[in-house]
Amino acid sequence: MVSSGGDEEVDAVLSDVEEGDDLVLILIKSPSTEDVLVERFRELLAELDQERQVRKAAESTKSELQVSFNKLKALAYKAIKKRDVWGRQRDKALREKKEGRIWS
DSSP, X not given: OXXXXXXXXXXXXXXXXXXXXXXXXXXXXXXXXXXXXXXXXXXXHHHHHHHHHHHHHHHHHHHHHHHHHHHHHHHHHHHHHHHHHHHHHHHHHHHHHXXXXXXX
C-alpha cells in the first residue's frame, strides 16, 4: 500500500522529534528599552553632528558667494559709470564737431 509508506515517513520524522529528551534552551536576548533608547540617542547625536557640519559648510559657501557677488556688483557699478562717462564724452565730441569747434 502506497499510503502506508507515506505514513511511515511522517512517523519517522515525528518520532525523531519526540525522542529528543534533551531540550536545548536557546535564549535570545532582546535589547532592553534603555539600551534601545541609548542607541537611538547616539544615532540622533551623530545625525545632529552631521547636519551641523553640512550647515557650517553651507554658511561658509554662502559667505564666499556673498563676497564674490559684492565684488561683481562693484565691478558692474564701475563699468556702468565708465559707460556713462564715455557716452557723455562721445555726445560732447559729436556736438562740438557739429558746431564746428573741432577742425578736421
